[in-house]
Amino acid sequence: DAKTTQPTSMDCAEGRAANLPCNHSTISGNEYVYWYRQIHSQGPQYIIHGLKNNETNEMASLIITEDRKSSTLILPHATLRDTAVYYCIVRVARSNSNSGYALNFGKGTSLLVTP
Amino acid sequence: GAVVSQHPSWVICKSGTSVKIECRSLDFQATTMFWYRQFPKQSLMLMATSNEGSKATYEQGVEKDKFLINHASLTLSTLTVTSAHPEDSSFYICSARAPGTANSPLHFGNGTRLTVT
Numbered sequence: 604d605a606k607t608t609q610p611t612s613m614d615c616a617e618g619r620a621a622n623l624p625c626n627h628s629t630i631s632g633n634e635y636v637y638w639y640r641q642i643h644s645q646g647p648q649y650i651i652h653g654l655k656n657n658e659t660n661e662m663a664s665l666i667i668t669e670d671r672k673s674s675t676l677i678l679p680h681a682t683l684r685d686t687a688v689y690y691c692i693v694r695v696a697r698s699n700s701n702s703g704y705a706l707n708f709g710k711g712t713s714l715l716v717t718p
Numbered sequence: 719g720a721v722v723s724q725h726p727s728w729v730i731c732k733s734g735t736s737v738k739i740e741c742r743s744l745d746f747q748a749t750t751m752f753w754y755r756q757f758p759k760q761s762l763m764l765m766a767t768s769n770e771g772s773k774a775t776y777e778q779g780v781e782k783d784k785f786l787i788n789h790a791s792l793t794l795s796t797l798t799v800t801s802a803h804p805e806d807s808s809f810y811i812c813s814a815r816a817p818g819t820a821n822s823p824l825h826f827g828n829g830t831r832l833t834v835t
Contacts, residue, residue, distance in 0.1 A: 635821055646724075646811045646826035647762065654821075690761075704815070705752045706824055708762040
């Protein structure tokens with residue numbers, strides 16, 4: 604799996620957009636980018652994932668550069684409850700859907716949303 | 719959908735005793751579940767892959783005789799920490815893949831905080 608690099612920590616003012624970058628310069632063509640977050644003392648929460656197109660859901664937007672070497676997770680209007688550690692994970696997709704695949708977590712970005 | 723539930727959410731036990739943690743997929747079937755461990759201020763580390771109807775596969779350095787995994791049905795996997803010691807105190811988290819394609823995301827339980835005294 605491609606290695607990812609994320610800033611250790613970031614701050615964001617409440618109500619503003621939080622843009623969390625992730626570098627995955629060694630990503631290969633069949634590897635997806637997944638974003639999770641973990642609020643203190645809880646299990647990780649799935650946010651979004653994508654292959655090469657930009658994706659948007661009710662939680663966030665994922666912008667993947669054309670060369671796929673980096674991506675940005677955007678929380679459009681950050682709230683205090685978005686304070687968490689955000690993990691960017693790159694994982695190759697398996698073609699046999701009956702098998703599982705684990706995700707390998709790095710250190711992530713600790714996002715602090717301030718009032 | 720795709721809810722994963724863990725029980726208990728926290729447990730305190732004495733050294734030498736065994737503790738069982740349950741992981742259930744509430745609204746879907748999961749042939750594979752994953753068990754992670756997280757020490758304070760560290761990231762999640764994969765411990766083992768639980769396979770329904772067959773033996774679990776363990777990551778390097780994880781003792782299979784200490785961390786017993788049973789995946790007896792398509793909705794339940796259990797992790798038993800045997801002869802627990804204080805160094806086993808950690809946050810244990812399970813996950814399962816949502817139904818769909820191989821690219822479907824993993825969903826995680828809310829974790830079990832184990833404290834061994």
